[in-house]
Amino acid sequence: MRSVISGRAYTYYQYDSRAFGARLRGVLRTRMPDLVHLDSLDLHRWLPELPQVPIACTHHDIESDLLRRRARSLPQAGLRHYMLLQADRVERLERELCPRLALNVMMSDVDARKLQELAAGVATVVVPNGTDTDYFEPNGSDSVAGRVAFMGPTYSYPNRDAVEFLLQEIWPKVRAADHSTTLRLIGRCAPADRARYDAEPGVTTLGYLPDVRPPLLQARCCVVPIRIGGGTRIKILDAWAMGKAVVSTSIGCEGLDAVDGENILIRDTPDAMASAVLQVLRDARLRSHLERNARRTATETYSWSVVGRLIRSAYDQLLTRSFVLHQPIPTLSRSTE
Incomplete structure (x- = not known):
């Protein structure tokens, strides 16, 4: 309801936490990171709290696209309208915030192309999801017929x-x-x-x-x-x-x-x-x-060793560059979202 009234994307409120905010500020008072990894644009409300160091954001999907896909499958007109409303607000975030980040880490070439089409000048790198191939491995046992x-x-x-x-x-x-x-x-x-x-x-x-x-x-x-x-x-x-x-x-x-x-x-x-x-x-x-x-x-x-090398290489390159952000992340307002 707060999202509907305020005009903000729903994730602004979903990931609000006084305890997290206090912990974040406390950590930043004691030490300055060289790089910040944001594990989803869902956490965008915390961007103004972060220092002026390279910020990389992982996109597990293109959230606005996912919301629209889900909306199309909903039979209830009211819920479908709400989902499409949120899709528009999240897309506005993607357009406005992603180009200001030092790097956007994408799960696939498909998602990288989608974000590049949404947000001009966005910096992306594809680092796929991975799996623990030592933990998940065949052991020679027979499968069950059927x-x-x-x-x-x-x-x-x-x-x-x-x-x-x-x-x-x-x-x-x-x-x-x-x-x-x-x-x-x-x-x-x-x-x-x-x-x-x-x-x-x-x-x-x-x-x-x-x-x-x-x-x-x-x-x-x-x-x-x-x-x-x-x-x-x-x-x-x-x-x-x-x-x-x-x-x-x-x-x-x-x-x-x-x-x-x-x-x-x-x-x-x-x-x-x-x-x-x-x-x-x-x-x-x-x-x-x-x-x-x-x-x-x-x-x-997709083994962790392969995926790990990709993300480490991308972050090493960020740390050796002389730039921090394309633009400072502003204090988020309704117009930003």
Whole structure:
């Protein structure tokens, strides 16, 4: 409500915290950083508090684009209007603040291009999400015949939409073709949703697990029917690291080094996704091909050692430059947002 009345983006209030503000000011009084890493433009309300040193901001997605995608899927006119209103306000932030930052760290080339189109003169570098390829790795154990897995908490709207899409439009087609198939849903969800999901034939909701590797090891196919999203899907990176065959929508693997038929199967309609899942389950040769390439992609492109070198190199370059910011970050006003 404060956002609607004030004209500010909702994140200005969502990430307000007296305790955090006091801690931030206390730390800055005792030592001056050489560089500040802002882990999302959601934290923009704190920019005026920061010293005049290089500021790098990670963009896990293009938030304005994500909000518009979500708005298009909402049946309620009032909520859809509110989401589009916030998308406009967040886009204004992206346009006005991102060019003033020393560096904008993007998850993919796709997101980098989107931000460059939004904000003229913005400095970007692509450093993808990563996965712990030592923690997530195949252990030689056999997968379970007919086993499919989806990973992600349904309190996240894109995951919730994906599960609904999977259970309503894809899974019935898989089960109709093969009654022995089973689906495991991995990730936190509300009790009412869990009961509803478990009522579907062959479906078991595992909920939150401190270690997701055992059910991933059992899966012969990981499915990612994401229809709303931005950034990159860490669930695919973890599945790839485990050497798993993945079937995803185009949006689900957007921005990743995904090659259809090599390290993933990319399908966008319920019929095509169901057919691809069945193909992976039935065709051992195809499955083995996807699994080998998945693991190779994870280790060569998305391991923490590779990603770490990229971000360290980008920050080292910032620290050796003589410039701090394109422009000082102003005290945020309604017009700025």
